[in-house]
Structure formats: structure tokens, C-alpha cells
Amino acid sequence: MxxxxxxxxxxxxxxxxxxxxxxxxxxxxxxxxxxxxxxxxxxxxxxxxxxxxxxxxxxxxxxxxxxxxxxxxxxxxxxxxxxxxxxxxxxxPDTYLASSEQAQRAPVHERKDTVVASRERPYPAAENAAQAGVPFIARLADPDLLRMRSWRKHAGIGLTRATPADLSSTLPQGDGQLREQIAEYLRKFRGIPCGADDVFITTGIRNSIDLIARAVLRPGNAVLIEDPGYSSAQRIFELAGAATIDIPVDREGIETAALPRRSDVAAAYVTPAHQSPLGVTMSVSRRLELLEWASQSHAWIIEDDYDGEFSYQAAPLPALKSLDVHDRVVYCGSFNKTLFSGLRVGFMVLPAELRVPVATIWRVTGRSVAVAEQLALASFISSGDFAKHLRASRHAYLQRRNSVLQQLARYGNDRYAISGEHAGFHFMLWLANGVDDRAFVARAAQAGVALQPLSAFTRKAVLSSGVVVGYTALTIAQALHAGKTLGHLLAHTGDCDDA
Missing domain, CATH: 1.10.10.10 (Winged helix-like DNA-binding domain superfamily/Winged helix DNA-binding domain)
Known part of the structure; x- marks a missing residue:
């Protein structure tokens, strides 16, 4: 040769x-x-x-x-x-291959259910300014991208097709038509082998996390969370009575070498597609190591796929759940992130072992997802309009991201670095050495730009100074104007600090 x-x-x-x-x-x-x-x-x-x-x-x-x-x-x-x-x-890992051979699962309808017996608050501007049109806190789906005429049409179709039983006795896990549409979408576009019985409708990802916490956590349990990471998830676990253990994140995602093998650890919460807030994508090797850890520790993995549909360099990556031959991953998604935040419809894909306990909790706590919205969504997805909306949104968000990046390149005088811009609703803007991110955020606020410092997302991790830049719910004009302002701030940051 x-x-x-x-x-x-x-x-x-x-x-x-x-x-x-x-x-x-x-x-x-x-x-x-x-x-x-x-x-x-x-x-x-x-x-x-x-x-x-x-x-x-x-x-x-x-x-x-x-x-x-x-x-x-x-x-x-x-x-x-x-x-x-x-x-x-x-x-x-060897155990993944062995599990793969055992994972030629029976069809979903043949599976049998079994019953299983905050330190620092986010930066204040985050919760008050998280709305469309506010640079750069707006890490939201842009509601203006949804064609309201189309949405009204599907809302009417859903109600027209509804029977009295649909309107009065929806199953605890949600409308069957919507769950089937979600399952088909996840099989086709996210690589998740699931059926309608695996899908539960919730009001959003935080609601999903709360239900899982109630179902799997017991007094004395601990949950592993990313550091830096999503502080709302941490608070939900702590409200459920669990201790949280911080696990560092690097350029390949959560550091699996740091995962403890302790009997009290019941779950790990991760954002593998576009880590919140660093924006890194968890590598395949790390994903397999995490799955192996969960199997050996008999722990659950909660996969928060909050903006996984929005990849700007290639098709969306397969979900962590798509590799889950051990059936240890709870996959959480949300239409609040793909359509509009006020919709309040999310979903999760549950391992068979958790379906009964979660359904029991859902019955007790109220089944609060409105039927009309579920029926409208089922029609919206089945018609192909949801896939069209995602394609249009990806294109629009890519243009807005590029507008911000172009302004930073033009006015920022190379006094910054960018990461995590390949996907999602935000990217990380790394500041020059010696610049305090909270002081920079304060100066940006005076200039009319709202930012969140990376330090607001960290607990024990010691990282370089940076800020989170959200761009999806901005118009091109807003992205250009705010990007120019931010670029000028970056270019003169050293001058301000030296003064």
C-alpha cells in the first residue's frame, strides 16, 4: 500500500x-x-x-x-x-457496546412500566429585561417570526377536530395527538427512538425539571449540576430538598472525570447541545462517559435541550438521549423556545421506569397545560408548518448573530474573543485580561445595553471575565445599533480602566 x-x-x-x-x-x-x-x-x-x-x-x-x-x-x-x-x-466504552446489544427494545406499546419507590441569584437585569427587543438579554424566540395567520388557522383546526372527551378528559401526560407528533419529530430530527407513550406534556423545561425532581429525589439525595450553569435548575433541586454538587465545564462540556461515584447522587443535570452559558457542545466521548456513569451509578441524567434546534454550521446534533441505550436520560424540550415564550407548552421524554411516578405527581399537581394550545400545536406540527418555522427562524437568527459579530469586528478593536456562536440563542463574549465583567456590565447599562456577567452563573468555577450576548429576539436594526455600542465599549475598556 x-x-x-x-x-x-x-x-x-x-x-x-x-x-x-x-x-x-x-x-x-x-x-x-x-x-x-x-x-x-x-x-x-x-x-x-x-x-x-x-x-x-x-x-x-x-x-x-x-x-x-x-x-x-x-x-x-x-x-x-x-x-x-x-x-x-x-x-x-465496553459497557456501551454491551448495552447496545441488549437495547433492541420492544415497541413502545409493549413496554411495562415499573414504579420507583440557591447560593447566588442571577444578575438582577436578567429577569427584569428578558423580553424581545432588549439587547443583549433577549435570549428568546422572536414572536414576530411566527405567522399569526397560520397559528390562528391551526388553533381553529384543532378545536374543530376536538371531541367533548378531548376538551374535558385529557390524559395526565397530555393530548395523544400532540404526543405522537412530538415523538415523530424527535425520531426524525433529534435521533431519539421514542413513541407517544414516552412523551409527557409540561408547561416548559423548568416544569419538567420540577416534576423529575419530585419523582426521583429523596431526603439526603444530591444532584450534579454544571458550573457555570443554569441557576434556576439549581434552585429547583434545592427546593426539592436535594444538595447540589458543582461539576466544572471545559471546552468539551461537563468534565466527566470529576463525576463522583456516590450512592447519594441521584441525578445529573446537563445542557449538552449548547451549554448554558458557555455555549460549548459536549463531545461524543464525554456523552458516552456520562451515560456509562449514570448506568453504573443507577442515576438519572436530565438533558435540557433548550435551544438544540438552532445550529448554524450544520444540522442540529443528535440529542444525548439518542445514545441512551441504558434508558437513564430524561430529555426536556420546549415550544416556548421555538415558537414564543408565552405559549407555555413544553415536553419531556421519560424512561419507562419514571412514567408512572411522574404521571401520579402530574395528576396531583393539576395538569395545567391548556388543551386548546395542545390541539393547535398538534395541527401545526403535522401540517409541516412547524418545520418551516424552524428553518425560517434559523435563518433569521443567523443573520442577527452575524450582524452583531460584524459590528464587534468593526468597532471592537480586537479587544475580545468569541465562543459558542455556532448554535443557540447566545454566544460568550470574553473580555480582555484584567477587565472585571460586573464593572463592564455596569458601564454597558449606562450606554443602554443590558448584559449578564459570566460571574453571575458561576459558583466555584474560576474563569476568565466574560459576558453573555443574546441576539435572537432583536431586529437587524437593533442588532446593528447595539452591536456598534458594544464594540465601542470593548474598544475603550482599557482606557476606562487605566483612567
Whole structure:
């Protein structure tokens, strides 16, 4: 074999589905290689052949294979190094492979349920100014992007189709039509193998977290949370009587090496798609290590996918739940983040073991999600209008993000750094060395710009100074104006500090 050329591992057969018009060739290739890695057919550090070689062998365009490689690279399965080719980077634990063989689960309708017997408040401006049009606290879905004529149409369709039983006796876990639509969407777009029986409708992610906390936590339990992280989740766990244990976060997500193996730890709360607030995406190796920890510790993982649908470099990454062969992950999502914050409809995908206890709690606490909104959402999703709305929103949010970044590049005099801008509703703006983030936030407020300092999200972690920049619920004009103001503040920060 010529030097420097990688053979095709295991002769990598042509991926199935390349002739299927319902799926893109790029998606089929990425899925085939991803499955080969997870099934250990491609071990860690295995060299992959060039995209040209695979394209010729599989009779597809080289750009198609390039796109699949780029996606796998962004997901953390492979790494591409100039001059060294492409290699497998994900490390798959032995226990994951063993669990995969056991996880050829029965259809959802055949499963049997079993019953299982705050330190620092957020920066004050956050709760008062978290509304559309306020730069840069507005980490919200823009309600102006929703076509109200379309929403009113689906609200009417939902009520027209509703029976008296639908309006008076909705199941505790929510309307069956909506749960089926959500399950189909999650299977297709988030890689989660679930059915309607796995889905529970809630008023939002915080409501989901609260229900899970009530269902799984007992006196003396502890919950692992990211540091820095979402302070509202911490307070919910503490209100449920649990202690919280801070786990550091680095550029690959929560540091799994720091996960304690203690009998009192009942759960871990994570934001793997776009960590709140750092914006990093949890690597595949870390995801598998976290799942292995949960299985061995018999602990639950609460996956908060608050803005996972909004990826600006590739298709949204598969959810952590999609790798959950141990059935230890509770997946939490929300239409309040994809449509508008006042909708108050969220959902979670529950492991089979938790369905009965959560349903029992939900019956007692009131089943507060309105039926009309659920019926409207079911019609909205089934028609394809929800998918269209997400595509339009991604494009709009990308333009707004780019507008802010362009203004910072033009006026910021390179006195900052950016991270986490590849997805979601916000990015991290890192300040120059020696700049106090709270003092910077105070100066920004005087200039009419609302920001949150990173220090408001940390508990024990010691990080560089930074601020969280939300941009999704701004108009382009607001993004440009506020971005220019913020750029000027960054350019003159050193001058102010030296004065």
C-alpha cells in the first residue's frame, strides 16, 4: 500500500439508503460511519480513507462525503488534521457496546412500566429585561417570526377536530395527538427512538425539571449540576430538598472525570447541545462517559435541550438521549423556545421506569397545560408548518448573530474573543485580561445595553471575565445599533480602566 494512504477499514460497504429519496446522501453516509464507530467496527484513532476515495467507491459526489465528514467532526466522532488525514476520535466504552446489544427494545406499546419507590441569584437585569427587543438579554424566540395567520388557522383546526372527551378528559401526560407528533419529530430530527407513550406534556423545561425532581429525589439525595450553569435548575433541586454538587465545564462540556461515584447522587443535570452559558457542545466521548456513569451509578441524567434546534454550521446534533441505550436520560424540550415564550407548552421524554411516578405527581399537581394550545400545536406540527418555522427562524437568527459579530469586528478593536456562536440563542463574549465583567456590565447599562456577567452563573468555577450576548429576539436594526455600542465599549475598556 502506498505510504500515507489509508485503506478502507473493513472495506466500509456502501451505506444503505443512498438511493432513498426521503433522506439525503450526506445523512446516510454520516449515519453509517457514526454507527460503525458506536459499534466499535471503527476503533478510536482508526484512520479513515480520504473523501475522494470514499466518493469514488460509493459513487457519490465528493462534496457529499465532505459534508458528512464535517458533520461527524462537529459531533465529535472524527477529527480532521491538515497533513494527517481523518481519524476516529470518539472512544466507546465496553459497557456501551454491551448495552447496545441488549437495547433492541420492544415497541413502545409493549413496554411495562415499573414504579420507583440557591447560593447566588442571577444578575438582577436578567429577569427584569428578558423580553424581545432588549439587547443583549433577549435570549428568546422572536414572536414576530411566527405567522399569526397560520397559528390562528391551526388553533381553529384543532378545536374543530376536538371531541367533548378531548376538551374535558385529557390524559395526565397530555393530548395523544400532540404526543405522537412530538415523538415523530424527535425520531426524525433529534435521533431519539421514542413513541407517544414516552412523551409527557409540561408547561416548559423548568416544569419538567420540577416534576423529575419530585419523582426521583429523596431526603439526603444530591444532584450534579454544571458550573457555570443554569441557576434556576439549581434552585429547583434545592427546593426539592436535594444538595447540589458543582461539576466544572471545559471546552468539551461537563468534565466527566470529576463525576463522583456516590450512592447519594441521584441525578445529573446537563445542557449538552449548547451549554448554558458557555455555549460549548459536549463531545461524543464525554456523552458516552456520562451515560456509562449514570448506568453504573443507577442515576438519572436530565438533558435540557433548550435551544438544540438552532445550529448554524450544520444540522442540529443528535440529542444525548439518542445514545441512551441504558434508558437513564430524561430529555426536556420546549415550544416556548421555538415558537414564543408565552405559549407555555413544553415536553419531556421519560424512561419507562419514571412514567408512572411522574404521571401520579402530574395528576396531583393539576395538569395545567391548556388543551386548546395542545390541539393547535398538534395541527401545526403535522401540517409541516412547524418545520418551516424552524428553518425560517434559523435563518433569521443567523443573520442577527452575524450582524452583531460584524459590528464587534468593526468597532471592537480586537479587544475580545468569541465562543459558542455556532448554535443557540447566545454566544460568550470574553473580555480582555484584567477587565472585571460586573464593572463592564455596569458601564454597558449606562450606554443602554443590558448584559449578564459570566460571574453571575458561576459558583466555584474560576474563569476568565466574560459576558453573555443574546441576539435572537432583536431586529437587524437593533442588532446593528447595539452591536456598534458594544464594540465601542470593548474598544475603550482599557482606557476606562487605566483612567
Amino acid at each position: 502506498p505510504r500515507g494512504k489509508a485503506s478502507i477499514p473493513l472495506d466500509l460497504p456502501r451505506p444503505p439508503g443512498l438511493s432513498d429519496d426521503t433522506r439525503s446522501k450526506q445523512e446516510c453516509i454520516a449515519e453509517a460511519i457514526r454507527d460503525a464507530i458506536l459499534n466499535r467496527l471503527l476503533a478510536g484513532d482508526t484512520a479513515l480513507p480520504s473523501t475522494r476515495t470514499l466518493a469514488e467507491r460509493w459513487r457519490v459526489a465528493r462534496g457529499t462525503v465532505e459534508g458528512a465528514f464535517d458533520r461527524l467532526c462537529s459531533e465529535g466522532y472524527i477529527v480532521r488534521t491538515r497533513g494527517s488525514g481523518t481519524r476516529v476520535s470518539a472512544v466507546v
